[in-house]
Amino acid sequence: MKQLDAFVIETDNLSKSFEEVHALRAVNLRVPRNSIFGFLGPNGAGKTTLMKLLLGLARPTSGSGTIFGLDIVTESVAIRERIGYLAQQPRFIEQLTARENLVFTAKFFFSGPPAKIRARCDEMLELVGLSDKADRPIKGFSGGEKQRLGIALAQVNYPDLLILDEPASALDPLGRQAVLDVMARLRKHTTVFYSTHILDDVQRVSDTVAILNRGQLVAGGPIEQILRGTEGVVYSVGVKGRSDGLGTRLARLPWITQAMVAQRNGTSVWQVSVSDEKTAERELLRQVLADPSLTVVEFNRKRYDLEEVFMNIVRGDGHDG
Template identity: 55%
Template structure:
C-alpha cells in the first residue's frame, strides 16, 4: 500500500463482508491530497460502506487503509477529529436556527475564541448562501438548504479532508448546481471526497474519479486520463454501402469491432454509410486508419474523426448496460 504524503486516502485490498455477502472487495484507493474526487457508482455499489470503513465506523473484514497516513482501525478517532463529514441523509434539531446549529457543532469541533468562532460561522453562512436565512429555524428549510447547511457544518473546523455521502442525490437541478458550486469553492484548501451516482455532477466539478461497481474498483484517475484513455472509437463516413472498407479494416489486429449505420442520401443522391470503429491502439489508428480505408481508389471518405467521450460513455464501456445511472 502506498502511504505517500501526496495521498490523503490510501487502501490495500480493503474488504468488507456481511456473512457470505461481500459489500466491498479488495479495494485499492489512492486519493491525492488537494483533489476533488468523485466516488462514483450505482446505488448499492458499496460507496457508503467504503466511507464508513475510512472513518472507522465499521471494521474491515480484511485489508488495510490509511487516512492522513493513520490506520483506519487503530487511529479512527484521530482521523475523525480531522475530517469533516456529511451523511447521506443529515438531520438537524428543527427548532435551532442555521446559525445556532453551526454554533452547536463548533462547540465540539472548533478550537478558538468566541470572536474566531463567530467569524468562521459567518464565513460559512456566506459560503453556502444562507445569509438571508441564517436566523430562521431549520425545520422550515428546503432539502437544498439543509444540504448546504450540512456542508457548512462539515467544514466548520476547516478540515484537511471533507467526506460527503451523496450530497446532491435528492436535490433538483438547481439545488445540485448550488451544492456543486460549494464543493468547487473548497478547491485549494481542502481535499473533497464525495460519493454520488450522478454522472454529470462528477464531470462538472471533479478533477479525479473513482468508479465502483458491485463493491469492486473498476477505474480511478483524473477525469482527463479516463476520457483520453478510453477514447478508442473513430468515426468514418463514406459514400456507398461501406462493406468493402469494413471487411478490409476488420482484418487489422488493432481493430476490435465495427458498427455500421446507413444514412439517408446526401445532396448528390448517394447513400452514405457511417462506420463506428472500435480500436485497441488509438495512436496507430489516428495515423493509419484513414490511409487504409482509402486504399481503394473508388472509396470516397466524407468525414473522419476520433469520437469524443463523456463519463457516461466510459461507464457504459466499463460497467455495461445493465446498471441504470442518472
C-alpha cells in the first residue's frame, strides 16, 4: 500500500514557470515519513511556490508529485484532508476569536459531535499556549500569538503532514523559540515540512534538510550528512615548528586526498581531507607526531555549521549559473 511508503512527499521533475520566469526547475524531492524536514533557500528561491504546488493552490507547468501516494493535481482535496498548512503570513477570520477560528477550521474536517470538536480546539489552544486568550478577538493578537494560533489551526485535524511556510521568520527571538518548541512537540505525531531561511532554526529542530536555490534543488539529505559539507571529511591540525616536510609526507598516504596549510598566529594550520575516515581517525595524528620537531597544538575534525554549508552551496550554484 502506498500509505506505508517511506516518503510522504515525492516529486518527479516538478517545474513551475510564470511566463518567462522559471520559479521551479525539475525538482525531485523526497520527504521521509515522521521527519522534521527543513526546506532552505534564499528569498525568491521557489520555496513558497513548491508549497503551493503541493497544496493544489497552483498547478505545475510540468512534472508531477504525490503526497501519501496521491497525485497533487487530481487528488488535491483528498490530500488536504490529511494535511495542515500554515502560510507565511497566516490569515484568519479577524472578527472571530481564537476558539471560534479553530472551531470554524475544524468543521472543514469534522461535523461533530460539538463537544468533541470543542475539546479538540481546547487541546490545540493548550498545545500552542493560547488557552488564556481563547475567547479574545484575533485583532488584538501579537505576531507571535498569531503564528502560534496558525500552527494550532494547521494542526486541528491531527494531520499526517504539516506544511509550514516560514513559520518563525517574522518573529522576535522569544516568539521564534516558542514556535520551534511547538514544532518539536509535534515531531512524534506528524511529519513536518517547513521552509525557512533562518539556518539556526533548521540546525536546532530539523533532522532532514533540502536546499533550494533559484528554483533548483541543490542539496538534500539528513542534517548530519549536510553538515559534513561538500568537501568530505576534513581534519584540522595545528602545529608549531617547521612543517615544510609534513605536506610531502601526508601526500604520500593513499587515504589522504588533499592537505593545505595556512599560517595563523605562528601556528601552521593544516586542513587535511581524507577518503578513509576510520584510517584517518587511527593514523593521522600518529603520522604528524612522527616528526619530533613538531608540536601539535590542535587536532580536530572540522565541523561545518549549516550557514557555512549553505553559503558554499548557494554561492557555488550561483557561480555555476
